[in-house]
Amino acid sequence: MAKYFYSDCVISDVRGNAAGLVSAKIDGREISNIDMKPEIYRYFTGVGAGTKNRVWFSVQSILHKKLVRVRGVENEAGERLVVKEKIGTSFRDLIISPPLFGFLTWFVSFIVLIIPMAIIVGQRDLMFKINVVAGLFGFAAGVWYFFGALGFIRKSANLDAWSAGDVSKYSKAVKPEFGSGLAALKK
Structure with a gap:
């Protein structure tokens, strides 16, 4: 069963091609199988990189793998970029x-x-x-x-009715790089 939710998060370090699965960091956590339409990909590799946005996700389970899709983005100014199905x-x-x-x-x-x-x-x-x-x-x-x-199709038409969710279930924590100063924080 597909899950539909939104999350206020920061998406950065988007890698991959604009017409398929990409990998990205969402709130500092790595996610490797995220599907974005080309216009959303361009937004997150351009002006939207590293900024806080409200992002609408849908998650489908395909053979025990979770496919996360970005369905829409709203920036802090209230402008929306929504994937419209043809x-x-x-x-x-x-x-x-x-x-x-x-x-x-x-x-x-x-x-x-x-x-x-x-x-x-x-x-x-x-x-x-x-x-x-x-x-x-x-x-x-x-x-x-x-x-x-x-x-x-009904669910996609009304993004405001989606409930809040957490995308961290579908991502993994990034191992900190050596010398990043985390040892000082543990004391």
Whole structure:
């Protein structure tokens, strides 16, 4: 399940290319897999580098890896830079992707169900029963994908409704460099 939150933080030391995953320091902590659109990347490598901003994040878990995306930025003057989804993206997410995802789920479940259904049901009307069960799985997956995409589009439209969160869960502490004076602070 995706998480949506905002945080007042300082993003600095942004490294990577403008059209993909970058690494950055957020409040002095290192994060290596953060996704930024090119205009947000240019802001954080230019005038917004090292300044305190309100940043809206979405976090998705993909195969036990957390992908952090920057959805919008507001500077101290109140100016907002928000990632607007193109109409083609929302059309693809709502109209094209759910049936494709449902078909893929139907195909995979059809392949997976052949042996168990042959053992349980027997040979009589085997293909019809497998198609019905796999079709139900595919339809349910398509509907689930559609409502997930619809929820994301609704959530993205209203950044002010997002709750405050902490991005430190998705980053790691940076080991201080040798001679940075931290030994004097421990005394």
